[in-house]
Amino acid sequence: MAETSWNRGGPQPPAQPTQASATQALPPRVTRSRNELEKLRDDALASQSLEPGDVRMIWVSPDGVASALEAIVHTTRWLLGEREWAPISRELYQYPDLPVPLIRTHAEDAIFGYKWADTSEWYAGGVKRTVEWATSPAEERPIFE
Incomplete structure (x- = not known):
């Protein structure tokens, strides 16, 4: 059975969107544009x-696709200021002063x-790849276009 949650089935905190302005600065070290993150x-x-098998990611097994996609959504929303809870740690930070390398x-x-033994390695991999891509112009996108 495929994993579908970052915490392997336990309760997850509410997303609590912060409704970041489109003109608001992105967190430090994020080199991608707001449009790239939104895409x-x-x-x-x-x-x-x-x-x-139809998802355009070669770095994840079919059993981990749902968790990896969930991580990408959570991480990009966090980087955009649409989600208050940090991926994995579930800590709150003041936007846009997010500790991106710490995540x-x-x-x-x-x-x-x-x-964080309760975190799926595929979820963690999705967070890691998203952060690497967001902070480095040389990194490949987690989902191919």
Whole structure:
């Protein structure tokens, strides 16, 4: 059975959107534009209705596609200021002063089992890849266009 939640079925905090202004600055170290982040978010949302094998991601197994897509949506919404809760840690930070590199570290900690054992490695991988892409123009997009 495919994992469908970052926390493997437990309750998840409400999204609590912050309704960031389109002109508001993005978090430090984010090199992608607001439009690029929104497009990735929208592509991940649209891909959730597809069969796992039809999603344009080569880095994830079919069993992890739903969790990875959920992570991409959560992470892009967090980076855009549409979601208050940080991916994985579920901590609150003042937008746009988000600790983007720390969230990548949280994802790696979850992947390697150092912390956040309740987090799916596919969810953590989606967070990590999204943060890497958002902060580096050289990184490949988590979902291919």
